[in-house]
Amino acid sequence: MTRLSVNINKIATLRNSRGGNVPNLVAAALACERFGAEGITVHPRPDERHIRYKDVFDLKAEIKTEFNIEGNCQEQKFVELVLANKPAQVTLVPDALGQLTSNHGWDTIKNKTYLQEMVKVFKDEGIRVSIFVDPVEDMVEAAAETGTDRIELYTEGYAAEFGFDKNQAIEPYFKAAVKAREVGLGLNAGHDLDLNNLAYFNQHIPDLMEVSIGHALISDALYLGLEETIKRYLAALKA
Template sequence: MSRTKLSVNINKVALIRNARGESKPDLLQFARDCESYGADGITVHPRPDERHVRYDDVPALKDLVRTELNVEGNPTPEFMKLVLDVVPHQCTLVPDDPGALTSDQGWDARTHQDFLSEVIGELHQKGIRVSIFVNDDPSMMEAAAQTGADRVELYTGPFALHYHDDSAAAIESYIRTAERARELGMEVNAGHDLDLENLNYLVASIPFIAEVSIGHALISDALYYGIENTIQMYQQKLK
């Protein structure tokens, strides 16, 4: 079984850059350095208000990234045009409201199955691997598989919230959801609120997770440990 890959979400780095309206920190250099320090991929989530990663950052990142570029977002017409033009390695579809502070729920794949199938078909025509953001709900996986998605990304916010209360109870529905997704032929990613405390428990409990994307906690840890050390610390938790 191959190891779980670490994709570093650099949204918060862009947020700091945008605060001054200048070019520091250099987002492209940061992405390049993350790869050189051991990241297996780079994730960005451009939102309509461009408060962190901007739409015009994405083509430049595609030209630069040598591992894998994962572009997340709600498949609005503007987002779809960007992704189909840039052709990242992976596109993760997330049902964000335009003003959402952060991603906080997965798709209802039953309700949106036709829409998702159409969007995924367009992305597949460009050879883009597609993951859809899902809640820890095993019963939703059949509808998710019927959309044609290659992967699901488990929304791990509730797991992280309850991890310290009862870790076994917090992970139980995620294990069942991941196993059901795999039975239906999909690979499994995970992301949201993962950190140095809960990450190893997650991947030890679901060892076939293909990829985790981590941004907020990882960048926060880097303020103390430095980005090179932090990436290595997260990779160690994945072993």
């Protein structure tokens, strides 16, 4: 079954808006685990506007499920943070400085040599590597040549199109997933997946191993409560 990793960036955003330590990020992560989440994801950025570098150390010391750290490996401080904490997985995302949220995958053809070097840095330390990519078969194929273990499909395009034409929305992702299988890559997905579109995506994407969901899940928890929300996302992955 596809694993659910909960991205807790938005909990950190709420905490930082007031100062202090409410809500407590570690307590929230442990609650997510207790309610059934099979992983915790964080995406620290240089300005620490949500996840702080210290949070990563605090979380690593406490969580029991898989820890996934996302970020831009072109930032040396990010690389050092990952190597110091040795999460189960690092997801390499090509964010620009000051970018509001992730909005594109790597050009794995243009950046293949660089990505080969960075993948080796992390894999040499026993860290599983996933590369954030758009649903383009050529990009998936080139990703395999970097030595990465997995790719994460950037799903904003699917989410935006889902309400208009499900078949058209899913088509490039299905093709990318088939290509990932052909070239021996594990498959993750994330960005704007929610309770409306998650089950359909999971049902139509072969070999999907993990989804990372933050903004929609934390927003739903405002109305449903965190425990009920996680249960519903897990149910969508079982549908």
